[in-house]
């Protein structure tokens with residue numbers, strides 16, 4: 001059985017700032033990491049390998065990104081993936097979610113055409129759209145289940161415990177299928193020294209758009225139906241006024257006065 005894990009490299013979210021002059025992200029000096037939700041997807045894939053030894057599961061991590069995204073794939077190999085494939089080409093630059101989905105879909109279809117299951121993160125912590133996996137599933141014509149927290153394999157079907165606002169759903173789909181992973185019981189692990197060393201011996205290959213025979217008109221900026229006009233950080237709010245609540249009567253009076261003086265009450 002073949003499981004593809006979609007792995008995106010992202011900047012460490014809390015270290016990214018927006019340049020107020022240009023409206024672009026300041027990436028200099030910011031560490032890149034494997035998107036945490038992709039780590040949960042990989043942790044789930046590693047668990048499936050242990051839970052179903054009879055299925056002889058092979059885990060293939062695929063990323064689309066610049067050459068340095070190899071580091072995200074290396075982390076996948078350290079965490080249990082068997083192979084890493086990086087889709088990297090200047091022709092992919094400027095891709096929006098649709099063009100990104102197209103490129104990744106072509107990568108999966110060309111490199112792992114016999115895949116059984118694709119596990120992706122529920123969202124990337126930088127772009128945050130949560131659209132890429134859904135668009136890949138549509139383009140591949142396979143069923144998709146989102147917000148998974150636990151995955152089981154039952155014959156030719158994948159069973160997913162899915163997080164919803166009021167609790168959980170149990171859904172199943174025939175394979176091949178795509179599932180996006182939330183945290184659940186999955187964890188971000190620290191790989192052992194042996195796993196770190198072994199990862200360096202595993203296959204990690206890079207493919208260009210030409211290697212995958214991707215039509216140039218389907219990728220990159222010109223194939224992107226959406227455009228980012230502006231990125232900006234909302235103006236920071238002032239600290240506000242905190243009313244001491246140790247004496248509820250005094251606090252209530254103070255709040256009442258505040259609302260009255262500032263015109264929030266119609267008397």
Ligand SMILES: Cc1cc2nc3c(=O)[nH]c(=O)nc-3n(C[C@H](O)[C@H](O)[C@H](O)COP(=O)(O)OP(=O)(O)OC[C@H]3O[C@@H](n4cnc5c(N)ncnc54)[C@H](O)[C@@H]3O)c2cc1C
Nearest residue numbers: 064094096097100120121123124127128129130131132227
């Ligand atoms: C007009 C436009 C131009 C853009 N230009 C650029 C650009 O030049 N450079 C740039 O870096 N970004 C660019 N972006 C952003 C880029 O399109 C998104 O980062 C990308 O489509 C992924 O979307 P997301 O981050 O919202 O992922 P989500 O949909 O939130 O990701 C969910 C999951 O999908 C999978 N996934 C998503 N992206 C990848 C990936 N690349 N490889 C493997 N798995 C993935 C992962 O499993 C991830 O956890 C551009 C966006 C727009 C709209």
